[in-house]
Amino acid sequence: xxxxxxxxxxxxxxxxxxxxxxxxxxxxxxxxxxxxxxxxxxxxxxxxxxxxxxxxxxxxxxxxxxxxxxxxxxxxxxxxxxxxxxxxxxxxxxxxxxxxxxxxxxxxxxxxxxxxxxxxxxxxxxxxxxxxxxxxxxxxxxxxxxxxxxxxxxxxxxxxxxxxxxxxxxxxxxxxxxxxxxxxxxxxxxxxxxxxxxxxxxxxxxxxxxxxxxxxxxxxxxxxxxxxxxxxxxxxxxxxxxxxxxxxxxxxxxxxxxxxxxxxxxxxxxxxxxxxxxxxxxxxxxxxxxxxxxxxxxxxxxxx
Ligand SMILES: Cc1cc2nc3c(=O)[nH]c(=O)nc-3n(C[C@H](O)[C@H](O)[C@H](O)COP(=O)(O)OP(=O)(O)OC[C@H]3O[C@@H](n4cnc5c(N)ncnc54)[C@H](O)[C@@H]3O)c2cc1C
Numbered sequence: 001x002x003x004x005x006x007x008x009x010x011x012x013x014x015x016x017x018x019x020x021x022x023x024x025x026x027x028x029x030x031x032x033x034x035x036x037x038x039x040x041x042x043x044x045x046x047x048x049x050x051x052x053x054x055x056x057x058x059x060x061x062x063x064x065x066x067x068x069x070x071x072x073x074x075x076x077x078x079x080x081x082x083x084x085x086x087x088x089x090x091x092x093x094x095x096x097x098x099x100x101x102x103x104x105x106x107x108x109x110x111x112x113x114x115x116x117x118x119x120x121x122x123x124x125x126x127x128x129x130x131x132x133x134x135x136x137x138x139x140x141x142x143x144x145x146x147x148x149x150x151x152x153x154x155x156x157x158x159x160x161x162x163x164x165x166x167x168x169x170x171x172x173x174x175x176x177x178x179x180x181x182x183x184x185x186x187x188x189x190x191x192x193x194x195x196x197x198x199x200x201x202x203x204x205x206x207x208x209x210x211x212x213x214x215x216x217x218x219x220x221x222x223x224x225x226x227x228x229x230x231x232x233x234x235x236x237x238x239x240x241x242x243x244x245x246x247x248x249x250x251x252x253x254x255x256x257x258x259x260x261x262x263x264x265x266x267x268x269x270x271x272x273x274x275x276x277x278x279x280x281x282x283x284x285x286x287x288x289x290x291x292x293x294x295x296x297x298x299x300x301x302x303x304x
Contacts, residue, residue: 002047003037003040003041003047004040004047004048004049004050004051005049005050006027006049006050006051007050007051007053008027008050008051008052008053009053009055009056010052010053010054010056010057011056011057011058012057012059013057013059013060013139013167013169016029016052016054016057016167017139017142017167019050019052020052020164020165020167021165023048023049023050023164025164025165026048026049026050026164027048027049027050027051027052027164028048028050028051028052028163028164029051029052029054029117029163029164029166029167029168030051030052030053030054031053031054031055031074031075031109031110031111031113031114031117032055032077032106032109032110032111032114033051033109034102034106034109034110034114035110035114035118036051036114048164054074054075054113054167055075055111057075059073059169059170060073060074060075060076060113060167060169060170061073061075061076062076062170063076063080063081063084063086063087065086065175066172068174068175068177069172069173069174069175070086070087070090070091070171070172070173070174070175071170071171071172071173072087072112072170072171072173073113073169073170074111074112074113074114074116074117074136074167074168074169074170074171075111075113076111076112076113077107077108077109077110077111077112078098078099078101078102078106078107078108078110078111078112078115078125079104079107079108081094081095081098081112081125082095082098082099082107082298082301086175088296088297088298089296090175090176090296091128091132091173091175091176091182092176092181092182092183092184092290092296092298093128093131093132093182093183093184093201093202093203093287094125094128094129094132094173094182094184095298095301096128096183096184096185096201096298096299096300096301097124097125097127097128097184097186097199097201098112098124098125098128099298099300099301100124100186100188100196100300100301101115101124101125112125112129112171113168116129116136116149116152116159116168116171117152117159117161117163117168118157118159119152119153119154119155119156119157119158119159119226120156120157120222121153121156121221121222121223121224121225121226121227121228122196122198122199122221122222123221123227124184124186124196124199126149126221126227127184127199127200127201127219127220127221127227128182128184128201128219129149129171129173130149130150130201130217130219130227130228130229131182131184131201131202131203131217131218131219131229132173132174132182132201132203132217133148133149133173133174133203133217134149134171134172134173134174135147135148135149135171135172135173136148136149136152136168136169136170136171136172137168137169137170137171137172138152138161138166138167138168138169139166139167139169140160140161140166141165141166144169146172149171150226150227150228150229152168153226153227154226155225155226156225156226176203176291176296178294179205179206179207179208179210179214179291179292180203180204180205180206180291181203181204181287181288181289181290181291181296182201182202182203182204182287182290182296183201183202183282183283183286183287183290183299184199184200184201184202184283185199185200185279185282185283185286185300186198186199186200186279186300187199187275187278187279189266189267195265195266196266197266197267197271197272197275198220198221198222198223198260198267198272198275198276198279199220199221199279200218200219200220200221200276200279200280200282200283201218201219201283202216202217202218202219202280202283202284202287203216203217203287204216204217204237204284204287204288204291205291206242206288206291206292210242210291210292211241211242212239212240212241212242213237213238213239213240213242213246213288214238214239215238216233216234216237216238217229217234218230218233218234218237218250218280220233220254220258220276220279222260222261223258223259223260223272223276224258230253230254230257230258231257232253232254232256232257232258233250233253233254233257233258233280235253236249236250236252236253237249237250237284242285242288242292246284247280247281247284247285250280250284251276251277251280251281254276254277254280255273255276255277258273258276260272260273260276286299
């Protein structure tokens with residue numbers, strides 16, 4: 001079985017784009033290959049003539065701070081994210097989600113850009129990026145553009161980006177400030193390769209007294225065709241006192257607004273619905289506590 005004929009490792013974005021143009025739809029961008037190679041082997045993707053590996057392009061592998069933003073290259077691996085103290089302290093949910101992707105081998109080569117470009121509604125890194133209100137920079141039709149992360153998702157496994165032509169370059173993520181924090185938790189089936197059942201990322205800002213949620217963002221996946229914010233849950237939190245009653249109001253809002261589906265190998269819709277309750281009861285108090293104390297230590301990373 002021929003999987004591909006040419007493998008290129010350009011060292012600049014311009015070279016990568018020139019190669020994609022040269023192959024005119026017969027080449028495809030590859031990061032760590034942990035999704036792509038399986039798709040080719042399983043026949044869900046026609047083998048391209050060439051693979052364009054973006055992990056030697058320095059711009060796509062940088063992790064820098066620009067004022068209040070974290071700039072994260074699309075070619076940065078999950079392992080590197082997990083090991084970064086700035087990300088752990090100020091974008092904690094991203095470390096917690098990247099830290100449970102696959103096993104160490106997958107995290108060592110799998111990239112955040114690949115997780116996003118694959119566009120699955122249950123992508124762990126993706127779920128946290130949505131809760132963190134990240135933006136993505138990509139070349140689309142040859143033009144560099146910034147766009148809100150949510151605009152990249154068109155359907156399950158369907159990205160706005162065409163990986164035979166477009167390149168996801170980097171992410172811009174607002175870092176948590178005083179009275180702000182985030183948390184991510186996941187329910188999974190720990191048999192052989194862990195099968196994620198449901199993930200939940202939340203970001204909160206407390207009011208100056210530290211007693212109420214001033215603002216909140218919540219992303220739970222998979223509960224829709226694309227990764228999306230849980231608007232009704234967020235509305236149930238805004239302006240409300242921190243405590244069990246508000247968490248239960250958020251749980252109630254989730255029950256009436258979210259409809260997870262049954263997946264043959266993972267879980268029934270009923271089980272997933274109950275797990276949404278469990279996840280919200282875990283992440284909301286945790287994020288609130290981190291925001292109140294200013295101390296965030298990423299939990300559950302790489303322990304599976
Ligand atoms: C055993 C195993 C366990 C896994 N467990 C998890 C898990 O627990 N949670 C989870 O979320 N995922 C999991 N995954 C899926 C996968 O590892 C992640 O989604 C990973 O982040 C994909 O990144 P990658 O660099 O390997 O992507 P690749 O496989 O290289 O690419 C994925 C897709 O994105 C495109 N692409 C990649 N980079 C770019 C770019 N910069 N610009 C444009 N297009 C691009 C490719 O063309 C391809 O279509 C698992 C995979 C395996 C094999």
